[in-house]
Amino acid sequence: MTTTIRLQREAFDIADEVAKLTIGRTDIGAVVTFTGVCRADENGKPIAALILEHYPGMAEAEIARHVEEAHARWPLFGVTVIHRHGRLTPGEVIVLVLTASSHREAAFAAAAFLMDYLKTRAPFWKRVETADGTAWVDAKAADDAAAERWATPPERRREAAK
Amino acid sequence: MKLLYFAWVRERIGKAEEQVDPPAGVDTVGELVAWLARRDEQYAYAFANPKVIRAAIDRSHVRADAKIAGASEIAFFPPMTGG
Numbered sequence A: 001m002t003t004t005i006r007l008q009r010e011a012f013d014i015a016d017e018v019a020k021l022t023i024g025r026t027d028i029g030a031v032v033t034f035t036g037v038c039r040a041d042e043n044g045k046p047i048a049a050l051i052l053e054h055y056p057g058m059a060e061a062e063i064a065r066h067v068e069e070a071h072a073r074w075p076l077f078g079v080t081v082i083h084r085h086g087r088l089t090p091g092e093v094i095v096l097v098l099t100a101s102s103h104r105e106a107a108f109a110a111a112a113f114l115m116d117y118l119k120t121r122a123p124f125w126k127r128v129e130t131a132d133g134t135a136w137v138d139a140k141a142a143d144d145a146a147a148e149r150w151a152t153p154p155e156r157r158r159e160a161a162k
Numbered sequence B: 001m002k003l004l005y006f007a008w009v010r011e012r013i014g015k016a017e018e019q020v021d022p023p024a025g026v027d028t029v030g031e032l033v034a035w036l037a038r039r040d041e042q043y044a045y046a047f048a049n050p051k052v053i054r055a056a057i058d059r060s061h062v063r064a065d066a067k068i069a070g071a072s073e074i075a076f077f078p079p080m081t082g083g
Helices: A014-022 A058-073 A104-121 A141-148 A154-161 B007-013 B029-037 B041-046
Strands: A002-008 A030-037 A049-054 A076-084 A086-088 A093-101 A124-130 A133-136 B002-005 B017-019 B054-057 B060-062 B073-077
Touching (some): A030 A104, A093 A104, B029 B073
Antiparallel strands (some): A030 A093
C-alpha cells in the first residue's frame, strides 16, 4: 500500500495528490477524496481565521497508526493524509484524506473512519480568531460519537446487525 | 522526565515544556496530574478538571491509570479538535 502522511503549513494541490496516488496503476477502481475546509463561521459567529496547533511527532505517529488500522480493515491500495497547521483563513483547505481501493465501498468507509479518528485522536487543537481576539474550539460530543461507531470491528458489526 | 503541554493547558501553565523529577509515590499519570496541580495557581488552573485532560506517554495516548515509570516524554492536552 502507498501511504503518504504530511503535516505542513503550506497549501497543496488536491488533483496533484490524487495523481500521485494513482499514477501508473490500473488496479485502483475508486478514489475517495475528503477535503476539510475552513468556514467563515464557528457556532454561528463570524471568524477571521483558524489557528491550528499540533504535537509534532505524535501527530504523524497517531495518523500512521490509524492508517495501518484502516489498511487492516479494508482492502486499500493507497492512503494519503495531509493536515495543515498554523493560521488558515476561510476557504482554505485544512485537511485532505484520500483512500484508494478496487471498489468504492472500502474507499468510502476507510475515508470516513480516518476522518472520524483524525477529529478525536490526532493531536491537533483549533483556535478561532475573531474581532474580539482568539478562543479555543471546544471538542464536540458528536465527533466522539462518530469515532465510537468504529470501535466494533466491521465483521462483528455485521453479525450484530443480523 | 520531560513534560509537554499543548493548547490551553500550555497557556494556563505558561510554558510549553519542562523537566520534572516527581517524588516517590507519584506512579501514574493521574497521580502526576494531582502532584502538578499542587505546585501553584497556574498548574491548579490548568488541571482544575482532570477529567478533560488527555495524556500521552512517548507519543501514544494513555489513560490516567497508566504507569509513568520509564517514560521519557509525557504530554498533557485538552480534547483534540483537529480535522
